[in-house]
Amino acid sequence: AQSVAQPEDQVNVAEGNPLTVKCTYSVSGNPYLFWYVQYPNRGLQFLLKYITGDNLVKGSYGFEAEFNKSQTSFHLKKPSALVSDSALYFCAVRDDVSSASKIIFGSGTRLSIRP
Amino acid sequence: GAGVSQSPSNKVTEKGKDVELRCDPISGHTALYWYRQSLGQGLEFLIYFQGNSAPDKSGLPSDRFSAERTGGSVSTLTIQRTQQEDSAVYLCASRGRGPGTDTQYFGPGTRLTVL
Numbered sequence: 001a002q003s004v005a006q007p008e009d010q011v012n013v014a015e016g017n018p019l020t021v022k023c024t025y026s027v028s029g030n031p032y033l034f035w036y037v038q039y040p041n042r043g044l045q046f047l048l049k050y051i052t053g054d055n056l057v058k059g060s061y062g063f064e065a066e067f068n069k070s071q072t073s074f075h076l077k078k079p080s081a082l083v084s085d086s087a088l089y090f091c092a093v094r095d096d097v098s099s100a101s102k103i104i105f106g107s108g109t110r111l112s113i114r115p
Numbered sequence: 116g117a118g119v120s121q122s123p124s125n126k127v128t129e130k131g132k133d134v135e136l137r138c139d140p141i142s143g144h145t146a147l148y149w150y151r152q153s154l155g156q157g158l159e160f161l162i163y164f165q166g167n168s169a170p171d172k173s174g175l176p177s178d179r180f181s182a183e184r185t186g187g188s189v190s191t192l193t194i195q196r197t198q199q200e201d202s203a204v205y206l207c208a209s210r211g212r213g214p215g216t217d218t219q220y221f222g223p224g225t226r227l228t229v230l
Contacts, residue, residue: 102163
């Protein structure tokens with residue numbers, strides 16, 4: 001069975017500093033990995049995904065994520081945080097065993113950027 | 116419309132009553148998901164429809180919850196004999212099929228309050 005873990009409920013970073021939001025996964029086959037963001041009182045928005053190819057994936061709003069197969073991780077990163085990045089971030093995974101496999105979300109990490 | 120729509124946006128009901136929540140996926144999307152998000156918490160998978168296959172109901176919390184997807188398009192999530200712990204935001208997402216269609220698109224959600 002597939003699963004995804006976000007070990008940090010909350011991450012606090014000062015504006016201008018680099019940020020990392022951690023995600024690890026477990027799947028039967030090869031993973032399809034996703035990051036979504038949820039701003040206050042708004043719906044979930046897609047940030048980026050890894051399907052195949054380059055391990056470093058670039059997405060919206062200057063975010064990027066690095067796929068590490070040996071560590072089964074897909075951490076979200078940004079070189080310089082903005083106050084406006086404060087939101088709830090979700091990692092998600094599904095496997096490639098079947099085109100019908102479902103997407104599972106992590107429990108979410110609340111990112112707080114202080115001015 | 117171009118995106119996933121859900122109705123109603125807000126629903127307040129009394130304990131013990133039945134409620135129906137509706138999701139209109141993006142036209143042509145074959146996969147449809149229902150999730151539940153309690154206040155500030157992660158996404159809890161409920162049910163997944165993929166084309167004409169039998170739905171994956173593994174996330175439904177009790178037999179009071181059921182969902183249908185008619186004609187491969189609109190879906191209705193029904194909660195019978197609602198309880199206060201059912202209060203949450205219910206999110207629907209749809210996904211296409213084939214290369215480059217792994218991204219889920221979320222609706223704005225229905226906020227359910229059970230008094």
